[in-house]
Amino acid sequence: xxxxxxxxxxxxxxxxxxxxxxxxxxxxxxxxxxxxxxxxxxxxxxxxxxxxxxxxxxxxxxxxxxxxxxxxxxxxxxxxxxxxxxxxxxxxxxxxxxxxxxxxxxxxxxx
Amino acid sequence: xxxxxxxxxxxxxxxxxxxxxxxxxxxxxxxxxxxxxxxxxxxxxxxxxxxxxxxxxxxxxxxxxxxxxxxxxxxxxxxxxxxxxxxxxxxxxxxxxxxxxxxxxxxxxxxxxxxxx
Numbered sequence: 204x205x206x207x208x209x210x211x212x213x214x215x216x217x218x219x220x221x222x223x224x225x226x227x228x229x230x231x232x233x234x235x236x237x238x239x240x241x242x243x244x245x246x247x248x249x250x251x252x253x254x255x256x257x258x259x260x261x262x263x264x265x266x267x268x269x270x271x272x273x274x275x276x277x278x279x280x281x282x283x284x285x286x287x288x289x290x291x292x293x294x295x296x297x298x299x300x301x302x303x304x305x306x307x308x309x310x311x312x313x314x
Numbered sequence: 315x316x317x318x319x320x321x322x323x324x325x326x327x328x329x330x331x332x333x334x335x336x337x338x339x340x341x342x343x344x345x346x347x348x349x350x351x352x353x354x355x356x357x358x359x360x361x362x363x364x365x366x367x368x369x370x371x372x373x374x375x376x377x378x379x380x381x382x383x384x385x386x387x388x389x390x391x392x393x394x395x396x397x398x399x400x401x402x403x404x405x406x407x408x409x410x411x412x413x414x415x416x417x418x419x420x421x422x423x424x425x426x427x428x429x430x431x
Contacts (some may be wrong), residue, residue, distance in 0.1 A: 211354050233345055235416055243426055244424065245422075245425075246318070246405050246407070246421075246422025246424055246425055247357065247405070248422070248423050249419050249420075251395050292356045292357075294356070296416055298416070299363070299369060302357050302359070302416075303356075304356030304357050304358070305356050306354070306355055306356055307354075307355070
């Protein structure tokens with residue numbers, strides 16, 4: 204969904220389940236993407252990145268998928284934990300230009 | 315390694331007043347960024363410094379916002395006069411290289427939450 208002001212899209216998952224957070228990006232020329240995690244009262248923290256010559260990249264418990272055809276990114280979190288509760292942002296970049304952040308998705312992990 | 319330090323953490327001012335925020339980047343980081351994050355939105359770049367020079371200030375509302383990084387280390391962001399719509403979290407980030415987010419990781423501070431009433 205698309206956020207409007209305070210109404211961030213929210214994803215609620217049970218602890219231990221997998222989470223999938225989606226992001227639609229706007230610039231077809233963007234060739235580098237980052238996912239950030241922002242916990243309450245803190246600045247964004249780098250999670251994982253991917254370049255446009257890849258369609259998948261894996262990290263520790265996280266996987267990013269890139270579909271350039273439909274300009275879509277997803278972040279998959281395996282075995283979601285309470286500490287994963289946060290707002291997640293995707294950011295896109297075209298070399299030489301500044302990063303543009305998406306509106307964010309709030310992930311809520313239920314006990 | 316010490317992170318990006320920002321102060322104050324919170325600030326409440328009345329509209330038309332002035333306010334200043336301070337940022338101390340990670341030691342040795344040449345590139346410094348100021349972002350504005352309105353509640354419920356992603357951060358938006360206001361200004362980017364490389365050492366003490368401005369790389370990009372195209373989205374900085376220059377009629378009321380100013381920023382400086384005189385010695386290429388600490389930076390201050392000022393708003394004068396403030397408007398209600400300036401209520402936001404102001405984030406500072408730094409990176410070792412000008413490629414910043416792309417070529418090397420950029421690190422964010424905790425931000426200053428500004429409320430304009």
